[in-house]
Amino acid sequence: MRKIRLEQLTPGMKLAQDVVNFSGQVLLYKGNPLQPKDIKNFKAWGVLEVVVESSSLNSSNSLSNNQIDGKLLVEAQNEMSNLFRHSNLSHPVISELMRLSTLNKLKQKPGMENVNVY
């Protein structure tokens, strides 16, 4: 089971938990494989994250995507660790902001402009 952001969803992934809207109405029950129209529907309802079965995740979605230059990534990570040196890195807010800012930094590096952010 893994919680992932809407941008990372791809058709065929299997839901591990019901997806509900802000008033608790179920948009799609768990166990269902996602179809393109479901993802559109989630977006329309303002859903930000869903929980999917780990087995349905494909590894190319992770940060260490093979199109990313490993050396530049480490460079970006180091720059961000300095920026966040007074922060509690294990807090979910900080780790999410660090993830976003590292990718932002990486995109500013030569050849990395079109790197897939998600």
Add this chain to the structure above:
Amino acid sequence: MSTSPKALRPKDMITGSTRTSSLPEIFIMINEVVNDPTSSFSDIAQVVNLDTALSARLLKIVNSSFYSFPSNIETVTHAIAVIGTEQLHSLALATTIIANFKGIPDKMLNMNLFWRHSMGVAIIARNLAIHCRETNPERFYLAGILHDIGRLIILENLPDEAKEIITRQKEIGGVMWQIEREVLGFDHGEVGAALSHSWNLPLSLEEIIGNHHNPGRSKRYPLETTIIHLADIIAKAMELGSSGDIHVPPLDEKSWEQLKLPTGIFSAIWNQTETQFNETIDIILSG
């Protein structure tokens, strides 16, 4: 300054400086006409039009993606009718404040970067407020513009101490507002709150500015203060401008929990802010 900084209080700096002792005149005039219940939109527009730079900037902003209205807005009257007097108020204050603080020497703190940071916080705070379904998100914009204003006042009135604070952070490290307390006995938040008080701005602003590094201490406006606190952290993570502080300030974890927001919204806020920031920054900072 010949007085010992330890004995100095934040409000002494406000009354001692012509720049901060009173609000810009155009702002007072807008304030009066907006608060007068008999004013019509065209009465308000007439006052705004007195300041040509302000009215031109206002029209550029309402026509940018920040508001994304479907049709072109060509007159100030129309602009007020669509964005509302509250928004006009914030925008007018933001532009007049930036103009008012022109001429502070750039040596220690790059003013362009400083305002870019403040504008970044303003836009992020407004977006966070919309996500929290807060009423009137525009007031967060104003709080964002003003949150670090105390830093400029310290810089102008106590240049030696300001220099020491900056050097100390560079050489020894540490959280900037804590170094300010060690050196001055107070931090830039308290100075900003004193300014807000002497300008008769709403009490909420005073409390938000004063506690934006310690939102847990805000008694009456904890949610508002936390939104600015978080927006400050996000703006630093996005590296929008620079407030003079070279690190992301620590997050108040307890206050964050009160917002009840999922961390998943940050990527959405990030994208929204990038677009709005790039569209409005040059308009506000030019001229």
